[in-house]
Amino acid sequence: MSGIPIGPLLALVAMVSLWSGCALRVAPPPGRPAPSLHVSDATLEGDATRRASLRLVLQGLDEDDDGRAAAARSSYERAIQIDATNPYAYLALARHEVDAQRWNRALEALDQAELLFGSDAPAGVEAHISGLRGAARLGKGYGDDAEVLLDRATRIAPEVWSDGHLSADELR
């Protein structure tokens, strides 16, 4: 027994523990199903300004759902007016722009949304950003690239993205 080198053994155990500990904090690999993101789940988040902004986003999604596109767009803009850092407003705007086939505008809004969600984005954000980006790129004619993004969205949130489209109601 005395021949066993206790130091290296302990070091090995510690390193394995550290590694496994780190591994637990790593985000799930892409492709693993995550709960779908709904804006209504976020309406209690943040301060009063954020909540009011989120309510306007919800209002816009309802208007989009009713086919009142101009009113919806205005609601998203008002949501941004009172809270320009609300990522959901840009996400909803991007969805709206994809529906309107304004691909560049959709991609720009997605950039903003992605940036504002930051590294602590809620589960499900990745699916929507990936799917909307894929839809916009498909619209622009970047087929291969778009398919990869849409596949990724479908893998993460199959219940929403299996048809390759995110409706206002599904985001709501």
Place this chain on the structure above:
Amino acid sequence: MSALPRKPTRKTAKRRSRGGGGRPRLRWWIKSAALAVGSVGFVAGFVFAGYVVRLDRLVRERFEGQRFRVPSRVYSAPSILYPGLDWKLVDLEGTLLRLGYRKVAATGELEPGRYLWSPSRLRVQLRPFDHPSRPEPARDVVFVLRGSQIDEIRELPAGHELGAVLLEPEPIGAYYGPDREQRELVWVDEVPRHLVDAILAVEDQRFESHHGIDPRRIAGAMLANLRAGRVAQGGSTLTQQLVKNFFLTPERTVRRKVQEGVMALLVEARYDKREILQAYLNEIYFGQRGATAVHGVGEASRLYFGKNAANLSVAESALLAAIIQSPNGKSPYRDPERAVERRNMVLELMHRQGRISEAALQRSRQEPLRLAAVTPDSGDARYFLDLLQRQLASSYSSEVLETEGLRIYSTLDRRAQRIAADALREGIEDLEKLYPRLRTEDPRRSLQGCIVALRPQTGEVIALVGGRDYAVTQFDRCSQARRQTGSVFKPFVYIAALEPRSGVPHATLASFVDDSPLEVRTPSGPWRPVNFDHKFHGRVPLREALERSYNTATARLAQDVGIDRVIDVAKRMGISSDLPPVPSLALGTAIVSPLEVARAYATLASGGVRPEVQAAEDLVNEEGEILQRRRLRFERVLDPGTAFLATSLLQGVADHGTAAGLRAGGLRGPIAAKTGTTTSEYDLWLVGYTPELVAVVWLGFDEPRSLGVPSSRGALPIWRRFVKDLTGGEIRGAFRPPPGVETADIDPRSGALATWGCPERRSEFFLAGTQPTVTCPTGSVVGRRRDPADKESVERGFLEWLRRHL
């Protein structure tokens, strides 16, 4: 005997002509005279006919062409009210008053455009507004207030809760032509009948039956004037008044009066009463508002009652009719009691002519005079209006803006604009009190300044004040001036150093830079930058170099990175002015506008996405059709990680660097800022941003001369006052690290990665994979670029630590 007349002989003929034969001669004269009169009459008739034809052409041109020059009107962004909002901070009551809402004392008095304020409750009957993409209905809304906050909003009568309520956009100005006439067009079918009745009762009671001229009215007026011994009463019909306003000068001559009569007949012959009435309702003069002339009942309704003409009551209509004769002299603001008397006289007249019932008369007589609050002309937004006009110039000429009655919905936040104007004015006055040498007698040569604020994510201009006083000088120092930026330019150097090229940045936030003497050869001789304190500080952390705004360190860093890269970064971020590739550029010798600087810093605030500067949201024509819809434009020009590192550096400047004075004023929350003072203190800058706002303050003289004051005492207090008043001192949000930015503990003295046993440590941000590889305290190297020779020492150190702790 023949009865036939005999042929006269020469003799008899002679005799006839001499005596009783004078008749043929007379006949000849008569004939000649008749011929002459006929010829003159014919010529006169011909001339008169030509004259009438010319007048007729004038009438047709005016009636069938563009009748009115309607200035385009500019509106602010709508105010949005929601639960949790601080109603005191946003000056809710002031906003309602500016919008023409009136406070009432009892629920029974409520109607659209009025509000009732009771303890802890505000009930407002919101007026509808017809924004093309977002029409808002009229609403009866109750705001439940708790302290200074809106606790909840409910819509009556159902009582359901509302998440947010939009107030109509505030008018902030208009683009007038040289005549400076302001009008809001109305259609005769849209105005209430009692308004037309009130006007006809006073101005032309037989309008429906006459043909342009009313002889009975003329006779009556002549009689009245004879009795009075002066011109006490006019005999013009409404058509004549319209003709006079449309085509003629106000002079009182027979010639003009004849012309007026002929044209009135022509107008009546060509157009129906409805068209004439509509033209009159839009043309009639209703007094002055500042330097602009108010024309038409639409504009007058807004001016006097803060409401749409369609919503005028009988009493209000009578008041308008009462002041037509002398709008400025009989202004209800000047003498309200007399105005009520005159109004009641009009009501009596309407009743006598059978235009209103006895009940309506009695009810209207009891109606108190409720005038809209008098609000000052929105002079403080005029620099913004000019910027907006320049932005629109590519699509809409001045002529179009001055005549076609467009509605322009702008991005201006009325409250932010007012606060900015106050902060700039008071800040400059304070500075002049503190340093009397800065004062000048001539206001055109006085110390100037500007302030511009943008919403960084969208580039919307929410406030812009281009100088101390628009009346003195209309030159906008924010968008038209080009000034040296001084140290405000330095962040571009640091961003160029932090931005990875081929995956590797020139520096990280843990790097050190050399602040020792520097000499750079240039075509114009050696350039030797010096620091503000005339000292050199040796090897200093990168953060400190920017926080203390060291010139030599920054100039050296720019040399190491390359001036071209610095220029590339600045251009990408939004600087559009020419940037000469000279070494001194790093210290801000290039001349740029404050608006460009605001845009470039907005790029940082929005995580590397460059916004398009926008002052307009929507443009709508008179028919309510959208001509132009704003587009939110975002373009990524910096990776979010680099933008965040720059923000982190600038947060250091605000927290404990040259802009630390911002905190002294009690501002809490995330701020990133940079001061700038140019050579000889010609220009003072403070550029700062929060997650939701970027604002630039510049101070200086139009003809550059030294202020002798650093920016921390000049521009900084103005920025601080502006943001504090706007936010209440509590800045919301946070600068969040984007994916790809990691933190690591470093030894601040060496910049090495702090490991166990390192005496000092602080957390620092790095782009993933750019953390230091050297460790403290052993001085060994870890990480990707680890030298194999050091591997053993790291492991040895780790095992040693394990033994100690286990």
